[in-house]
Amino acid sequence: MRKFAVLAVTALLSLPAFAHDYTAGSLKIDHPWSRAMPANSPTAAVFMSINNLGKQDDKLLSASSPQAGKVELHTHLHDNGVMRMREVSGGVALPAASNTKLVPGGLHIMLMEVKKQAKAGEKFPLELNFEKAGKVQVEIKVEDGAPAAHVHP
Numbered sequence: 001m002r003k004f005a006v007l008a009v010t011a012l013l014s015l016p017a018f019a020h021d022y023t024a025g026s027l028k029i030d031h032p033w034s035r036a037m038p039a040n041s042p043t044a045a046v047f048m049s050i051n052n053l054g055k056q057d058d059k060l061l062s063a064s065s066p067q068a069g070k071v072e073l074h075t076h077l078h079d080n081g082v083m084r085m086r087e088v089s090g091g092v093a094l095p096a097a098s099n100t101k102l103v104p105g106g107l108h109i110m111l112m113e114v115k116k117q118a119k120a121g122e123k124f125p126l127e128l129n130f131e132k133a134g135k136v137q138v139e140i141k142v143e144d145g146a147p148a149a150h151v152h153p
């Protein structure tokens with residue numbers, strides 16, 4: 001009986017966390033996710049944090065996914081008070097001993113020409129291509145997250 005209770009608590013605690021991370025060389029890729037995609041939406045943004053635990057800088061050069069016809073690396077820039085997305089030229093720098101966060105409103109991986117809009121709870125594969133760590137396959141978890149604070153319906 002007691003064992004059952006412990007198992008139940010563990011299951012409850014582990015469910016909402018969705019902890020999933022990947023290690024590639026000195027890179028630790030934590031919690032790659034995207035939001036549930038509205039029907040017919042041709043684009044979707046993917047977020048994660050990439051912790052470079054090594055002594056050498058690395059760089060995220062590109063990404064690809066069977067989910068999308070094209071994948072770009074994007075950042076947001078303020079342009080006369082308007083937030084605009086812009087492709088990051090030359091890749092996303094991952095300085096040694098630092099944690100680079102891809103978050104809503106900041107750096108993100110942009111899926112273009114999305115082939116099938118993913119729903120919350122689904123997963124899809126994404127391949128990250130790093131300058132030094134090479135190619136790394138990760139699973140993107142699709143979450144039913146609220147829209148970013150600066151987006152108005």
Ligand SMILES: [Cu+2]
Binds near residue numbers: 074109
């Ligand atoms: Cu974008």
